[in-house]
Amino acid sequence: MALTTEQRVRRAAVKLFAAKGFHGTGIRDLAQAAKISSASLYHYMGTKEDLLVEIMRECLDRLLLAARETLADLDDPPGRLSALVTLHVMAHAAQPDETRVVDNEVAALSRAARRRVVGLRDEYEAIWAGILDEGVAAGVFDAPEPAVTRLALLEMCTGVARWYSPRGPLPLDRLAARYAQLALRMLGSPAPDGDTAAGRAREVATRVWRIRP
Amino acid sequence: MALTTEQRVRRAAVKLFAAKGFHGTGIRDLAQAAKISSASLYHYMGTKEDLLVEIMRECLDRLLLAARETLADLDDPPGRLSALVTLHVMAHAAQPDETRVVDNEVAALSRAARRRVVGLRDEYEAIWAGILDEGVAAGVFDAPEPAVTRLALLEMCTGVARWYSPRGPLPLDRLAARYAQLALRMLGSPAPDGDTAAGRAREVATRVWRIRP
Amino acid sequence: MALTTEQRVRRAAVKLFAAKGFHGTGIRDLAQAAKISSASLYHYMGTKEDLLVEIMRECLDRLLLAARETLADLDDPPGRLSALVTLHVMAHAAQPDETRVVDNEVAALSRAARRRVVGLRDEYEAIWAGILDEGVAAGVFDAPEPAVTRLALLEMCTGVARWYSPRGPLPLDRLAARYAQLALRMLGSPAPDGDTAAGRAREVATRVWRIRP
Amino acid sequence: MALTTEQRVRRAAVKLFAAKGFHGTGIRDLAQAAKISSASLYHYMGTKEDLLVEIMRECLDRLLLAARETLADLDDPPGRLSALVTLHVMAHAAQPDETRVVDNEVAALSRAARRRVVGLRDEYEAIWAGILDEGVAAGVFDAPEPAVTRLALLEMCTGVARWYSPRGPLPLDRLAARYAQLALRMLGSPAPDGDTAAGRAREVATRVWRIRP
DNA sequence: GATGAATGAGACTTCATTCAT
């Protein structure tokens, strides 16, 4: 099915912002990639910054909702962590452009927009912090410096968006599983019995980001 | 001692490129930060891109040299990995602006400059790959997908530049030690006996990046 | 009828390039003369150099075509020379700005553009050389050094663009006739019987450069 | 013998102004060609325009003086014309850069400087006009439109500076003789008996412009 | 005598955006 002009604009923006940065992407680049004139762009967006904000918000919103849904019924910290890592990795591998824009272009936002975006990001990171704290409190995670560990984990997982290619040899679910294993190892936690939690995360991710298996 | 104008220019560039990106930094911003007129900038640099390339090359050169010096006398893979992680983390925490520029602005380079910079980066990453391969071959590292593990490790360690602040609670050497521990855990490798290797790396890093203890 | 903006730009450029030289003409001068903003200029041209190239090419193209058309049915060297001089003089008097730009600003072109423009000019001069050679071979021209004579002739005729003013006392066709006479004298050739050949040239010139009689 | 710095500056200016035009030549180009720093240039000149004026004035002064000296003892119009053409051609072939600067860069002068330079040029052209008038009055020149003929002659002779190369096949004095012949033909005047007048001009030219025979 | 450092002004060009059609 053919794409809406609006969708073409959005996708062009995501691709270009990811590849060349917000300031490195001109309105003319966007127009060319979306195959309309640069004046017509303004039927489908507000300012260039509005377009950026929109992209970031949608990306973070979806990630946040997916995380909450995934974790809703999970209780044990290792399982929750495994699920969150799985979800995060799949999200970043499935839409690397969107997530790189979110990660790299925050500085391009005006003060007001930045506040909102950073707020969403902080909400999401609080989930990670919560899981680590629970695990440490429960004695199942060994993390002398939980804040450091959290950041190390997040950077490791987020980094997937910087290198993952769907044309690589490793299927996405196996990649995610590998990352979950690495995460648990970092916390000195044995792998959970089954992969119920991770399985849950895979389901959600597959649906939310329309990953074809 | 007062700074040379050239040094002021360089530092302004590093700070601004890191904070607002290459394309987000104007020549006027640079001039203002270096406290000279924008015309005077051009006594101390070629083009804006030349300045960027210079920054990147020096940063990568130093890292590469430091890594080679550090690893020169080390043999066992766990020690080598511990040393490399220590060095990498200290370098990225000591000069987060420089390393973020290297990591984020490669896309802003022209084709020719990009080739050179990416060449240096690849050389450096080959050192990591070598160590992982040795460890796996020697049976001391458990890494089903060495390439994935390498990338996970690198992203985790490089990420330090994105959040580390010298005003944080954790001294730099302890931070590095924590990361070395995380790295070895990720590879299912017990911590090495003494910390000879890491100590070696700390020495080199302290000297190369003039870290005050 | 009112002029197109594009035409206004072109005419402003011709006038200014002729009067002040390519490098002596600023983009602001052009914009002011064309009565648009300097940013708007760039809807009607590529770079300033593109504009120059365009002017040169069109001028040379027209001259070349007109020369070929004029000479198509002429055989005897004196007649051919008379026609070519007539055409050349009328062209240079009718559009002195264009031709002065062609003559004076070749050095301002980049290498690639220069090659093309000089190619056209050489093609045109080859026509002159051919006529001289024919006349000498036929014994009707006395030109001990044909190359020198050709250059003397060309400079003499091209020079018209440097001083001719339509407000002068001599009608254009009489000026051209005078030049044809001078040219034939230089070659020791008696004036041709009628002025069929020159008449032919006058027709073509009048049409091509829209000269009002 | 080595050149004075001042001479190097002057020659660099002449060469560059001729090749790239006054506005196309930067102060840095001049400095580089003269092998000094651009700041040092200002020990040897006033402004860039002063340098241009100096070059033009000296060139025109010398030409004017040489013409007056040459014509001092000559009486018959054909001889005078032959001498003047010879002188003019030799001057333009001997120092093509200087004369091209005089011819092409008048528009680059400020109003005051332009007045002076054009004054000199007019003085010189008046000499040509005088000779033509005398010849026509004496019935030895056939020039229905003396003004047109004068301009045609001048453009033809001046044009030498635009193409002459000392590496060409024709010795300078033979070139000049050829031009004198062309000029007289244009005026319907038979070649003068001996070449006394032209010989006189050759002497003067050889001395004034230091032409090696 | 020579120059590195410095700069205000201005070079050409592109920017994001608006608006009449």
Next chain:
DNA sequence: GATGAATGAAGTCTCATTCAT
């Protein structure tokens, strides 16, 4: 819904020139 035309502001970079050393 679409766009050619238009522009003020800003982009990077070079200009001719001065001056302290």
